[in-house]
Amino acid sequence: MEDRLREARQRYDDVSAQLSDPAIHADPKRLRDLSREHSQLAQIVEASARLDKAQEDLAGARALLAESEGDLEMAAMARAEIEQLTADVERLEGELKRLLVPRDPLDDRDAVVEIRAGTGGDEAALFAGDLFRMYQRYADRRGWKTELVSVSEGTAGGYKEAVFNVRGANAFGDLRWESGVHRVQRVPATEAQGRIHTSAATVAVLPEAEEVDVQINPADLKIDVYRSSGPGGQSVNTTDSAVRITHLPTGLVVTCQDEKSQHKNKDKAMGVLRSRLLDARIAEQEAERARDRRLQVGTGDRSAKIRTYNFPQSRVTDHRIGFTTHALPQVLDGDLEELLEALKMASESERAA
Structure with missing residues (x-):
C-alpha cells in the first residue's frame, strides 16, 4: 500500500x-x-x-x-x-x-440505462415501469439528471422498453452493478385467485461513449425517419421527427422520438449507439478476464439473474453477494445506497485480492 x-x-x-x-x-x-x-x-x-x-x-x-x-x-x-x-x-x-484499488476509467462517465420487460407479459411491463421509477428516484436523490431517449409502453401500463440517460458524477460507476435480470414475485393486479406470479425485466447500464471512443463509418448506418407515436405533445403524429438508426455491421437498432426535433433525436440515438458499441467491446474484455477467474460481481453477464424483489415478504435479495433487505418499498422508492455500496465493496475486495 x-x-x-x-x-x-x-x-x-x-x-x-x-x-x-x-x-x-x-x-x-x-x-x-x-x-x-x-x-x-x-x-x-x-x-x-x-x-x-x-x-x-x-x-x-x-x-x-x-x-x-x-x-x-x-x-x-x-x-x-x-x-x-x-x-x-x-x-x-x-x-x-x-x-x-485501481479505478475503472469509465466509472466517472454518464450512463445509458436500458430496461426491457422479460418473461411475464403485462406484469413484466409493469415491473419494468417500477424499475424505471426506482432509478429515476435514485437519480433525484443523488442530484443527477435523467434524460429520456425512448419508451415503448405496455398494453396494461408500465413499459415494454425504456431507454434513458443519467448524467451526474460517477453515474456509471454507481449504476453499473444493476446490469442483469431482475426478478419480481408478487400477486398481479389481474390475478383473481391471489396466486403469486414470477416475472422478470432486464437492465443494461452502459457507459456513455464519447466520439473518440468509437469511430462510426456513416456508410455503415441506415437512418429512417418517421412520425412519433405515444405521449409527446402536439408534435406527435404531425412531423417526421422520430429517428431509427440501424448499424449494419452489427445489426444494432436504436430509435429515439422523445424530442420534437429530428436533429436532436438523431443526436440522442447516435449517443446510445456509440454506448452500445463501446459496451460490446467492454463485454468482450470482461468475458476474457472471466475465463481466468469468475467474479461474483461485474462479469458483464446480462443473462444472469442478479436480484429478486419478493413482495409477500417485502424482501430484496441480491444473489451475487447474498445481500438481503426487508425494506422493499424503500428500495423501489429509490433508496439504493446501502445495496449499491455493498456491491461496490464486494467488487473492490475482489479487485484488491
Whole structure:
C-alpha cells in the first residue's frame, strides 16, 4: 500500500502542475480527463492526510497514558481516547486501501440505462415501469439528471422498453452493478385467485461513449425517419421527427422520438449507439478476464439473474453477494445506497485480492 500511496501522491502533484498550465485549457478533452483524475487523486491525498493525523493523535494518546501513572482519571481518559483513535485508524486504513484499488476509467462517465420487460407479459411491463421509477428516484436523490431517449409502453401500463440517460458524477460507476435480470414475485393486479406470479425485466447500464471512443463509418448506418407515436405533445403524429438508426455491421437498432426535433433525436440515438458499441467491446474484455477467474460481481453477464424483489415478504435479495433487505418499498422508492455500496465493496475486495 505504501508504494501505491507514494505513486498516487506523486501523480497528484504532476496532474496539479499540468492543470495550472494554460496550454492544457486549449484542449477540452485533455482538460476534462486531467480534471477527473485530479478529483480522484485528491480523495486519496485527503484520506491519507486524515489517516496521518489519526495515527499522530493515537501516538500522542499512548504517550499520555504512559505519563499518567498514578493519575487514574487521566489514565481513563487516555484509554478511552486510544480506543476511539484505534477504531478511527482502522476505518481510515480501510478507506484508503479501497481508494488505492485501481479505478475503472469509465466509472466517472454518464450512463445509458436500458430496461426491457422479460418473461411475464403485462406484469413484466409493469415491473419494468417500477424499475424505471426506482432509478429515476435514485437519480433525484443523488442530484443527477435523467434524460429520456425512448419508451415503448405496455398494453396494461408500465413499459415494454425504456431507454434513458443519467448524467451526474460517477453515474456509471454507481449504476453499473444493476446490469442483469431482475426478478419480481408478487400477486398481479389481474390475478383473481391471489396466486403469486414470477416475472422478470432486464437492465443494461452502459457507459456513455464519447466520439473518440468509437469511430462510426456513416456508410455503415441506415437512418429512417418517421412520425412519433405515444405521449409527446402536439408534435406527435404531425412531423417526421422520430429517428431509427440501424448499424449494419452489427445489426444494432436504436430509435429515439422523445424530442420534437429530428436533429436532436438523431443526436440522442447516435449517443446510445456509440454506448452500445463501446459496451460490446467492454463485454468482450470482461468475458476474457472471466475465463481466468469468475467474479461474483461485474462479469458483464446480462443473462444472469442478479436480484429478486419478493413482495409477500417485502424482501430484496441480491444473489451475487447474498445481500438481503426487508425494506422493499424503500428500495423501489429509490433508496439504493446501502445495496449499491455493498456491491461496490464486494467488487473492490475482489479487485484488491
